[in-house]
Amino acid sequence: MAVVETRNLTKVFKQGELGAVNNVNLKTREGEFLVFLGPSGSGKTTLLRMIAGLEMPTAGEILIGDQVVNHLAPRERRIAMVFQSYALYPHLSVYKNIAFPLKAQKVKKELHKEKVEWAASLLGISSLLHRKPRELSGGERQRVALARAIVREPSVFLLDEPLSNLDAKLRLSAREELERFHRRIGTTTIYVTHDQVEAMAMGDRIVVLNKGVVHHFGTPKEVYDEPADTFVATFLGSPPMNLIENGDVIVGFRPEHFRLSETLDEAKVTFKFHVENVEYLGAEYILSGSLLGGRFEGKEVIARLLLGHAYEPGTTYEFAVPERHLKFFDRSTEKRVEARALTWQ
Amino acid sequence: MMKTGFREHGSRITKGLVLFISTVLLAFPFYWMLIATFKQNLDLYTVENNPFILNAKPTLDHLRLLFNETRYVRWLGNTALVGVIVVVITLLLAIPAAYALTRLAGRWGQRLGIGIFLTYLVPPTLLFIPLSRVVALLGLQDTIWSVVLVYPSFTVPFSIWLLMAFFKSIPRELEDAAMVDGLTRFGAFVKMVIPISISGILTVVIFTFTLVTQEFVYALTFISPESQQMVGVGIPIFLVRGDVYFWGSLMAACLIASLPIAFLYNLFLDRFIAGFTVGAIK
Amino acid sequence: MAIGAPKIKSIGAAQSPLLGAAMFGPAVLYIVLVIGAPFVLAVFYAFSDARIGSSGLHFVGLENFRSILQSPSFRTALKNSIVFTVCAQAIVVVCSGTLSIALEKPFRGRGLVRFLILLPWVAPVSLGSIGWKWILDSIYSVITWVLVWLHFFKPYNTPMWLGEPHLAMASVILVHCWRLIPFSTVVMLAGRTAIPKEIPEAAAIDGAGFWRTLFQINLPMMLPIINVAVLFGTIFTFTDMTVVYILTAGGPFDSTQTLPSLAFATGIQGSDLAAGAAISLFLVPVLVLIAYLMLRMAHRAEVV
Numbered sequence: 001m002a003v004v005e006t007r008n009l010t011k012v013f014k015q016g017e018l019g020a021v022n023n024v025n026l027k028t029r030e031g032e033f034l035v036f037l038g039p040s041g042s043g044k045t046t047l048l049r050m051i052a053g054l055e056m057p058t059a060g061e062i063l064i065g066d067q068v069v070n071h072l073a074p075r076e077r078r079i080a081m082v083f084q085s086y087a088l089y090p091h092l093s094v095y096k097n098i099a100f101p102l103k104a105q106k107v108k109k110e111l112h113k114e115k116v117e118w119a120a121s122l123l124g125i126s127s128l129l130h131r132k133p134r135e136l137s138g139g140e141r142q143r144v145a146l147a148r149a150i151v152r153e154p155s156v157f158l159l160d161e162p163l164s165n166l167d168a169k170l171r172l173s174a175r176e177e178l179e180r181f182h183r184r185i186g187t188t189t190i191y192v193t194h195d196q197v198e199a200m201a202m203g204d205r206i207v208v209l210n211k212g213v214v215h216h217f218g219t220p221k222e223v224y225d226e227p228a229d230t231f232v233a234t235f236l237g238s239p240p241m242n243l244i245e246n247g248d249v250i251v252g253f254r255p256e257h258f259r260l261s262e263t264l265d266e267a268k269v270t271f272k273f274h275v276e277n278v279e280y281l282g283a284e285y286i287l288s289g290s291l292l293g294g295r296f297e298g299k300e301v302i303a304r305l306l307l308g309h310a311y312e313p314g315t316t317y318e319f320a321v322p323e324r325h326l327k328f329f330d331r332s333t334e335k336r337v338e339a340r341a342l343t344w345q
Numbered sequence: 346m347m348k349t350g351f352r353e354h355g356s357r358i359t360k361g362l363v364l365f366i367s368t369v370l371l372a373f374p375f376y377w378m379l380i381a382t383f384k385q386n387l388d389l390y391t392v393e394n395n396p397f398i399l400n401a402k403p404t405l406d407h408l409r410l411l412f413n414e415t416r417y418v419r420w421l422g423n424t425a426l427v428g429v430i431v432v433v434i435t436l437l438l439a440i441p442a443a444y445a446l447t448r449l450a451g452r453w454g455q456r457l458g459i460g461i462f463l464t465y466l467v468p469p470t471l472l473f474i475p476l477s478r479v480v481a482l483l484g485l486q487d488t489i490w491s492v493v494l495v496y497p498s499f500t501v502p503f504s505i506w507l508l509m510a511f512f513k514s515i516p517r518e519l520e521d522a523a524m525v526d527g528l529t530r531f532g533a534f535v536k537m538v539i540p541i542s543i544s545g546i547l548t549v550v551i552f553t554f555t556l557v558t559q560e561f562v563y564a565l566t567f568i569s570p571e572s573q574q575m576v577g578v579g580i581p582i583f584l585v586r587g588d589v590y591f592w593g594s595l596m597a598a599c600l601i602a603s604l605p606i607a608f609l610y611n612l613f614l615d616r617f618i619a620g621f622t623v624g625a626i627k
Numbered sequence: 628m629a630i631g632a633p634k635i636k637s638i639g640a641a642q643s644p645l646l647g648a649a650m651f652g653p654a655v656l657y658i659v660l661v662i663g664a665p666f667v668l669a670v671f672y673a674f675s676d677a678r679i680g681s682s683g684l685h686f687v688g689l690e691n692f693r694s695i696l697q698s699p700s701f702r703t704a705l706k707n708s709i710v711f712t713v714c715a716q717a718i719v720v721v722c723s724g725t726l727s728i729a730l731e732k733p734f735r736g737r738g739l740v741r742f743l744i745l746l747p748w749v750a751p752v753s754l755g756s757i758g759w760k761w762i763l764d765s766i767y768s769v770i771t772w773v774l775v776w777l778h779f780f781k782p783y784n785t786p787m788w789l790g791e792p793h794l795a796m797a798s799v800i801l802v803h804c805w806r807l808i809p810f811s812t813v814v815m816l817a818g819r820t821a822i823p824k825e826i827p828e829a830a831a832i833d834g835a836g837f838w839r840t841l842f843q844i845n846l847p848m849m850l851p852i853i854n855v856a857v858l859f860g861t862i863f864t865f866t867d868m869t870v871v872y873i874l875t876a877g878g879p880f881d882s883t884q885t886l887p888s889l890a891f892a893t894g895i896q897g898s899d900l901a902a903g904a905a906i907s908l909f910l911v912p913v914l915v916l917i918a919y920l921m922l923r924m925a926h927r928a929e930v931v
Contacts, residue, residue, distance in 0.1 A: 054828050075834035087829035091847045100843075104834035148833070356837070360729040364740060367726050371809060372743040374758035375750070377769065381761065389767070392782070396769045442654035449647030457651070459925055463918045464662050468866030470887035471910050474894040474903045475668035476661075478677075498661040501654055531646060559751040561869040562887075566895055577753045581873050592761050599757050603750035610749035611742050618813050 002065030002078070002155035002188060004028045004051060009060035011046050011212075019058070020046045022212040028190065033182050035203035036192045039235070043212035044192045045160055051190065052081050052158050064156060075104070080149035081158040085165065086141045088133040094120075094144050095129040101152045119151040123181070138166045139174055146178075150185065157182075157189040163198065175201065196236050200224065208232050226327075227252075230334040233327065239286060242301040245331060246342050252327040255286070255304035261320035269326065269344050271296065273303065273319040278311050287311055294344075375603070381596035382407055389593060407593030411584075416571055417598055420579035423489055424602075427575065428557045430493050435500045435553045440546065442501075443508035444534055448520070458509050465502040469562040472498075477566050491567040492575065496560065500553040507552070510619065511545035512538065548616045555610045558602070576602050672904035679898040691905040700881045701906065704889040707796070711885060712864045715803040716857055722804070723811035723856065728841075730812065731819055748809035756873040759802050763788035763874070792882035795875050799883050802870050807863060811856040818852025819845070854924060858917050865913055886910055 005027040012019040021043040028034045036044040049055040051062055053074035061068050069077050080101075089097050098116045107115070120126045123143040133141060142162055149157060162178070163171045179202055182189055193199055199206050200220045208216040208223060208231075216228040227233035227241070233252050234240040241252045261270045272292035279286040287303040303319065311317070328337050381389060383403035394400045411417050446454035446461075476495055477486075485491040515538060523533040539546070564575040571583050580598045584591060610617075676687050695701045730741070747755055762769055771785045780786070789795050822845065830840045846853075868887035871877060877884035877892060884892070886909055894903015 052832060054831070074828075074832045075836075079832065081829065081832045083825045083829060085823060085825055087823065087825035089826065089830075089844060089848075091850075100830070100835070101833035104830070104836075104839055152834070363725055363729040367722070367729075367808075368740055368743050371747050371805065374755060374762060374805075375746050377762055378758050392766065392772070396767070396772050438654040438657055441650035445647040445650035449644070449650070454647075454651075457655075459922065461654075461658065463921070464658055466862055466914055466918055466921075467662055467666070468862065468887075468910065468914075470866050470868050470890060471907050471914070472662065472665045472669065474890065474900055474907060475665040475672060477895065478668070478900065479665060495661060497657065501657065505654065555749070559753075561751075561753045561872075562891075565872075566891070577751045581753050581757050590761075592764075592767075595757055596761060599750075599754035603746070603754050606751065607742075607746055607749040611745055614745065614749075614813065615817075618817050 003030055003063075004156055004188060004190065005063040005066075006047075006051070007061040007063070009047070009050060009062060010058050011043070011050060011055060012058045019043075019212050021050070021057075023060070024212075024214055026207055026214065026217055028188050029204075031186045031188055033179075033189045033191065033202060033204045035199040035206045036190065036209060037194070037196060037199040037203075037206050037235075038209035039194055041211075042194075042209040044194075044207075044209045046212075047209070048081075048158055048160055048190060048192050051156075052079055053077050078155045079158055080152065080154035080156075082142075082145045082149050082160065082162045084161045086133075086145040086162070088141060088144055088148075090133050092132075093129065094125065094131050094133070094136070097133065097144060098129075098148045098151050101148060105152060107152070115151050116147075119147040122150065122184075123147045139170050142166070142174055143177075146181065150187075154187065157187050159189065159191045161192055161194070163193070163195075178202065196238070200236070208235065210235070226336070228336050230329050233329070239302045239304065241327070243329075244291075244296055244299050244301070246295075246344070248331050249337065249340070249342070250329040250331055250334070251342070252329060253321040253325055255302045257321050257325040258301065258303040258319055259305060259321075260309065261318040264320050264322055267323040268320040269323060270318060270320040271301075272316055273301070274316045275311055275313055278313050283307070285311060292316060375600065378596040378600040378603075381593055382600060384593060386593065407591070407597050410591065411594040411597050415584060415594070415598075416574070416579065417576075417584075419572060420574050420576040421602065423574060424558055424576040427489050427493055427496070428554045431496045431500060431557050432550050432553045434493075434497045435504050435549065436546065438497065438501050439504035439508055439549060440539070441534075443505045444512055444538060446505070447509050447512040448517075449530075458506065461502045462506040463502075465499060465506070467499075469499070469560070473562050473566045476563070480567050485567075487568055487570050487573055489568070489573055489575075492557075492560070492563055495563050495567070496557055499560075500556055503556075504549040504553060507549060507616065507619075508542070508545055511542055511548075515541055545616075548613045551609050551613045552617060555606050558606050669904045669908060672901050673908050675901050677900040677904075679895075679900060687901070691901050695902055695905055700884055700889060703881050704884040704886050704906070705909065707883060708865055708885040708887075710796070711800055711803060712861055714800045715807065715864045716860050718800070718804045719807045719811050719860055720853065720857060723808050723815055724853075726808065726812045727815040727819055730816055744812065745809045747806050748813075752806060752867075752869045753873055755806060756802060756870050759798075759805070760789070760874055763798055765790055789875050790879055792879060795879060795883045799871055799874055802874060803864050803867070806870070807860050810863075811860055814856040814859075815849065815852060818849045818855075821852070822848050851924060854920070858921055862914070862917055866910055 006024050009021060009024045010019050011021040024047060026034075036047060038044045046055060050057050051064075053069070053072060053076075057070060062070055064077055064079070089100065092100065095116055098119055099112050102112050102115060116129070117126065120129060123146055125140060125143050125147060128136065128140060128144070133144065136144065145162070159178075163174055166174055175198060191198075191202060203220055205217065205219050206223050207214055208228075210231050216223050216232045218226075223232060224236055227236065230243060230250060230252070234243065237254060239255050241254050242258065243250050243252045245251075258273075261268065273287075273289055274292050275287050275289040277288045279288075284307065285303075285305045287305065288300070291297065291299045291301060305311075323339075326339065328339055329335060330337050380397070380399065383405075384399060385401045385404045385406070388394055388399065388401045391400075442461075443458075446458045448454075450457065480486050480491040480494070483494070485494060519537055519541070520530075520533045523537045524530060528536060558575075558577060560575070561577050564578040565582070568574060568578070571579070574583060576598075580595065580602065584595050584598060673691055674686060674688060676685050676690075726744070730737070730744075761767075765787045768785075768788060770788065771780065774780050775782050775785065786794055788798050826848070827840050827844060830844045835844065866887055868885065868891055871883055871885050871888045872891065875883045877888045881889075886906055890903045890907040893899050893906060897903070
């Protein structure tokens with residue numbers, strides 16, 4: 001097992017253009033499940049591919065187990081990777097797919113069978129060993145890819161959006177399986193995704209990336225509750241955080257903290273909320289509408305409420321946010337700033 | 346630790362070397378044509394001279410001879426005329442057939458399509474003997490109409506095959522929508538499918554034209570008078586007077602006829618290749 | 628009138644058989660008349676004594692086949708056709724495979740390099756062959772000049788590339804390779820780019836080096852496409868008479884004669900239609916075999 005570290009890691013694909021990855025510094029913990037989260041084009045996959053050795057960094061260093069690996073070929077880095085498409089070798093049987101890394105790394109032939117069977121039983125695919133990849137379902141392919149990855153007992157696992165090719169239902173069970181799998185083998189894992197739910201559910205810590213820059217690096221709770229800037233605040237959470245400009249700051253609050261004023265018994269900021277649309281989602285309502293009166297006239301906001309009260313579109317309600325749930329961001333840098341007193345009328 | 350760097354560097358140099366040598370070897374005959382075109386005869390036929398360069402002033406004599414004293418221009422004209430007529434025939438036969446086989450005949454059409462494709466594999470060298478009699482019986486011998494009759498036999502099958510792949514990529518809903526909107530099936534074909542497929546049809550045009558210019562066996566067999574020749578036969582057969590080769594003019598003739606065809610073909614190459622590889626690549 | 632549910636007429640596929648037949652009928656008719664009928668005629672000739680200029684036609688059974696099988700030039704031609712095809716295909720596969728690897732990644736000037744590499748394939752065969760005839764000229768050959776310059780040969784005591792049987796055979800093979808390498812390269816390039824780039828990457832991470840990735844991953848995955856290149860290449864070489872006709876016209880002493888060129892020499896130049904037709908029919912088994920292999924491949928592609 002090993003710790004992965006990057007120092008000022010940068011990748012510029014075309015000279016003179018903005019880098020795909022800019023000055024990234026991060027360090028995993030031993031055995032950690034680290035998630036790279038970001039929209040497409042955020043550089044998360046490029047970052048992962050540099051760690052894997054598939055992409056040469058333009059600048060900076062990559063360390064695996066305290067050793068600089070920049071000039072090592074992928075196969076010399078003691079890593080395993082699961083690709084988005086799984087990249088199973090289509091002409092080889094499942095057995096040969098799993099045995100391929102052993103053969104390639106010149107593991108003694110007598111050990112192959114034992115190791116392949118160990119990996120296959122760990123993932124419950126012992127009965128599929130003679131099949132070809134095209135005869136497998138999506139979930140089975142994922143397991144074969146994982147088996148191929150663990151069979152050589154790597155010190156680091158790299159997973160590139162491995163769930164994105166599965167349908168919604170399968171994705172949930174595959175996610176749980178991955179979590180269990182990580183708990184059992186405990187190898188340091190880096191997981192790339194654009195899905196914030198996956199990131200929140202699986203990550204010990206999350207690296208939020210956008211345009212090649214790390215915006216926030218923290219536990220799911222920190223990233224959600226204390227977002228470092230407006231990008232992180234709106235990228236995580238569904239529906240996203242409401243942001244309203246007030247003087248030289250932007251104030252944000254989560255839709256679930258925006259509630260009927262009369263139900264709140266603490267220091268709060270109140271607004272007139274004109275509800276325009278009500279979505280009933282079974283366990284909750286999503287209300288969208290705009291604020292009325294004062295400086296925020298017409299500003300669109302969203303509220304997320306548990307059932308109980310019935311809301312009518314076209315009606316104006318008195319809503320409020322507890323002061324402790326207000327987040328403040330600098331208007332020009334969009335970075336998080338200290339809470340401060342503001343005038344609201 | 347640096348060995349990966351060296352290895353990568355090494356592989357790049359190897360690749361560059363492979364590319365350089367292959368390009369030089371493959372393109373060399375054309376360079377050779379080019380330089381022979383402008384060499385004076387004395388230079389061309391002096392064994393001691395370095396053959397790779399012009400050892401004397403460049404000359405236009407070969408070109409003059411080619412254009413003034415041979416039927417070269419006539420051959421080019423014949424070839425172009427045959428090319429255009431064969432293109433028209435090919436389009437008239439292949440477009441409706443390809444469409445019918447993709448859309449109207451179901452699974453059966455796919456099989457018939459493969460069958461037609463296989464006829465593309467039937468080479469001229471298998472059929473030129475009986476066809477020479479057929480051409481003679483029809484009284485077409487020694488005229489360009491003999492090849493006009495026969496050339497579609499290899500342009501039509503491959504064109505049908507190319508167009509079938511093309512039509513298959515057009516969503517069926519488009520025609521359904523056109524028919525719901527009031528067109529007949531044939532109307533939908535003429536007013537929707539053909540305009541959308543214009544690039545596929547253009548591919549067929551270029552392909553047919555280049556195949557016509559490249560053909561040798563039929564033209565050699567069916568046509569003997571110098572004035573009726575196609576360029577591919579006229580140059581190698583009639584630019585040689587007895588045993589005397591006018592190499593300068595010969596090379597000029599080859600180069601001038603080859604380059605435009607090569608350019609055209611190159612533009613549409615990827616599509617032709619797709620026609621060959623259907624089935625092997627998904 | 629019959630009682631029951633009325634038949635619903637859909638506009639779907641197989642519902643316009645008449646229109647369909649009208650649309651593909653002309654093409655099929657043409658193909659039958661210009662490919663099918665002559666083929667039958669060729670078989671018919673092969674069992675007759677047809678000659679150009681004589682109108683009488685008699686059925687002679689297997690006589691033509693018997694006499695050509697006994698003729699030494701036919702046996703040379705058959706052997707040459709096979710030797711040329713096999714040698715050319717072997718060389719072409721290795722060279723174009725290598726070239727396709729080198730061409731795979733984009734680099735500056737790739738378009739120009741591709742155009743130059745493709746010239747031999749896209750230019751008319753007969754014209755390219757004439758170019759080679761000049762390169763291989765008995766006196767003014769540039770190859771000879773280079774070899775003399777490198778002191779491999781003394782001036783005026785140089786090889787006759789097209790005048791000595793073995794050299795002439797090698798020259799014919801060389802020109803076939805020259806012509807087919809571009810085609811084969813582009814087909815293989817299409818096959819290589821069809822391999823998802825993650826697959827070789829996965830192999831790199833799994834620990835495979837260049838050769839292992841090539842032989843255990845890329846080549847097996849490219850096998851169908853290599854088959855396509857080889858099958859078409861085989862047809863192009865085996866049935867070609869242009870290269871031989873222009874370079875050597877089958878000489879010296881029939882040493883480079885192939886089945887097609889012999890059929891031409893016998894049937895057209897020698898006016899013996901029957902024998903010519905019989906000779907060219909020997910192409911058929913190879914064509915049938917290739918057609919069978921292609922059908923099997925197409926079928927497999929459909930099933931997968």
